[in-house]
Amino acid sequence: MKSETVIASAPAKVILFGEHFVVYGKPAIAVAIDRRVYVKVGIREDRKLYIRSLSLEISGYFQNEKFVLESGKESAEEKFEPIRVVAEKLLEASNKDVGVTIEIDSQIPVAAGLGSSASVAAATATALNHLLNAELSREEIFRVTFEAEKLIHGTPSGIDPAIATYGGAIIYRKDEGFQPINIEFSVPLIVGDTGLERSTGSLVAHVKQIRNAYPEIVNSIFEAGEKIVEKAVQALKEGDLEVLGRLMLINHGLLFAIGVSHEKLDKLVHAALRAGAYGAKLTGAGGGGCMIAIAPSKLVDQVISSIEQAGGTAFSAKINVEGARIEN
Amino acid sequence: MKSETVIASAPAKVILFGEHFVVYGKPAIAVAIDRRVYVKVGIREDRKLYIRSLSLEISGYFQNEKFVLESGKESAEEKFEPIRVVAEKLLEASNKDVGVTIEIDSQIPVAAGLGSSASVAAATATALNHLLNAELSREEIFRVTFEAEKLIHGTPSGIDPAIATYGGAIIYRKDEGFQPINIEFSVPLIVGDTGLERSTGSLVAHVKQIRNAYPEIVNSIFEAGEKIVEKAVQALKEGDLEVLGRLMLINHGLLFAIGVSHEKLDKLVHAALRAGAYGAKLTGAGGGGCMIAIAPSKLVDQVISSIEQAGGTAFSAKINVEGARIEN
Numbered sequence: 001m002k003s004e005t006v007i008a009s010a011p012a013k014v015i016l017f018g019e020h021f022v023v024y025g026k027p028a029i030a031v032a033i034d035r036r037v038y039v040k041v042g043i044r045e046d047r048k049l050y051i052r053s054l055s056l057e058i059s060g061y062f063q064n065e066k067f068v069l070e071s072g073k074e075s076a077e078e079k080f081e082p083i084r085v086v087a088e089k090l091l092e093a094s095n096k097d098v099g100v101t102i103e104i105d106s107q108i109p110v111a112a113g114l115g116s117s118a119s120v121a122a123a124t125a126t127a128l129n130h131l132l133n134a135e136l137s138r139e140e141i142f143r144v145t146f147e148a149e150k151l152i153h154g155t156p157s158g159i160d161p162a163i164a165t166y167g168g169a170i171i172y173r174k175d176e177g178f179q180p181i182n183i184e185f186s187v188p189l190i191v192g193d194t195g196l197e198r199s200t201g202s203l204v205a206h207v208k209q210i211r212n213a214y215p216e217i218v219n220s221i222f223e224a225g226e227k228i229v230e231k232a233v234q235a236l237k238e239g240d241l242e243v244l245g246r247l248m249l250i251n252h253g254l255l256f257a258i259g260v261s262h263e264k265l266d267k268l269v270h271a272a273l274r275a276g277a278y279g280a281k282l283t284g285a286g287g288g289g290c291m292i293a294i295a296p297s298k299l300v301d302q303v304i305s306s307i308e309q310a311g312g313t314a315f316s317a318k319i320n321v322e323g324a325r326i327e328n
Numbered sequence: 329m330k331s332e333t334v335i336a337s338a339p340a341k342v343i344l345f346g347e348h349f350v351v352y353g354k355p356a357i358a359v360a361i362d363r364r365v366y367v368k369v370g371i372r373e374d375r376k377l378y379i380r381s382l383s384l385e386i387s388g389y390f391q392n393e394k395f396v397l398e399s400g401k402e403s404a405e406e407k408f409e410p411i412r413v414v415a416e417k418l419l420e421a422s423n424k425d426v427g428v429t430i431e432i433d434s435q436i437p438v439a440a441g442l443g444s445s446a447s448v449a450a451a452t453a454t455a456l457n458h459l460l461n462a463e464l465s466r467e468e469i470f471r472v473t474f475e476a477e478k479l480i481h482g483t484p485s486g487i488d489p490a491i492a493t494y495g496g497a498i499i500y501r502k503d504e505g506f507q508p509i510n511i512e513f514s515v516p517l518i519v520g521d522t523g524l525e526r527s528t529g530s531l532v533a534h535v536k537q538i539r540n541a542y543p544e545i546v547n548s549i550f551e552a553g554e555k556i557v558e559k560a561v562q563a564l565k566e567g568d569l570e571v572l573g574r575l576m577l578i579n580h581g582l583l584f585a586i587g588v589s590h591e592k593l594d595k596l597v598h599a600a601l602r603a604g605a606y607g608a609k610l611t612g613a614g615g616g617g618c619m620i621a622i623a624p625s626k627l628v629d630q631v632i633s634s635i636e637q638a639g640g641t642a643f644s645a646k647i648n649v650e651g652a653r654i655e656n
Contacts, residue, residue: 210574210578213574214555214559214574214575214578216555217552217555217556217559217575217578218552220548220549220551220552220555221548221549221552221578221582223548223551224545224546224548224549224552224585227542227544227545227548228545231542231545246538246541246542247542247545249584249585249587250538250542250545250549250585250586251585252584252585253581253582253583253584253585253586253589254549254581254582254585255581256577256580256581256584256585257552257577257578257579257580257581257582257584257585258578258581259577261581263598263601263602266594266598267595270591270594273591274591
């Protein structure tokens, strides 16, 4: 047994098009971006499953089915539960009876629609896989990450675990699963965070309620969403940023229509447009969280400033980056 | 020949649902609201066609095919041209060779999507019809008003002249014309003005361009718009304000999607929602102009304040009011 530490990372995810509609069988496009979670793991002789999140400022350990809080908020056990599940799967797979230390350092805003929980799970699984010589395939890492996600989101689509594990860009459809999209051009993406945390579950429920009340109207909106994704895949392959921007604006309008935008999201979208972005939209569940914009490369800094002046925090992001990987 | 003066008025119009989509054969709902244009007319012995707009602060006269500006901006001739057309039609119909004075006093914001030009034309035609004993039917007044509108808007739908002339509430479809909607309940409507003038023509052109670029997406959006109108007619008949509000929000999202909203419109929409409105949307061409909201009666004043705090001007409006009529 090695006593070294292993560091692995996994990327954040951005949904470019199709969030919410994806719940109803329509396609969505998701990409990995160059904000990552870093997870450092090491063996412990005391059999504890010790977890520390530097970004959330909480730490504690599981031992004999009990959780002991070391520092931070009382919700730590709930937050750490998916990590515990990942660790136990890996310990089981490696057939080793040891404790582990798991230290999480994240660049990804939490509860903002960027898939940070899946990134934590995928990076943890990847790091432990290496540390414990568990020899899981990437496909198995994906499954473990997906299991952990189910503890957090109930019935997630699997988009977040797929992007966190495999990286790149995918088109996802409920009945057909994932298809990678081959993107050869760079896409200058800006992510703006409203700073408002929101519950994915309640927003999904809100859409369901509107759809039940107005099925015909909402189904036509979903159809428009499907056609946006078809056009967007083509534009991504061709590197046509102007078309991508226009499609984002159309998609944002449809998301407003089904009630998942938010005053602050709309404000940041307009701030991006004012600074010269080709287009912008909310990303993820909406109701707060993040928006994204596409802009000419030379205007990216202006778009970031404009979003920040409008009360958001923003950063530029590369898309189509590598999935979970060992860092050291 | 009488030497009295005659005062007639005509109401402003609000499109509740379906603007822009109506250009592509989809239905729209328009209502008359209790903001009116008042036009006072009298016979003149000097054969001049003298026009004064109290609201625009311009005056001048046509004589022997020439326009003479008396006071105000140089664009007066262009603004008065449709009124001249109305006056000449009425003089022709009455077979009288006299001059007339036409004095316009309007409560309707200009170039804000409330159909003020049609209201001026309908009130002028109605007043002159009475003054000159021209004995035009209401249908003929409508046609004269429509002719005047064509000078301003190129190929208008005829919604504005219909509402200005007949009042009430209508559902309009390009191929089928107007159908009155029988509304028995009162609908507490709020109109908020961004104060931004915009060109209907360029917004219609913008939608055309997006539809040409993305026909399948935009056609699905139009279909959703059509279904909104069907539901809305039912809700208007049933007095279901909550449903009307929700449908407004969906409609606003679709209008955002086709690129005709504006930062300030979205801001006023959110301001209305924050104050407890059931729903809100832009009305008319968009890109500025007005938005409307529906709220519980007891919250109307709060919604108005909220819109004004957000930088708009707002007033509450009764819908479904009388069309062009003689006032004295």
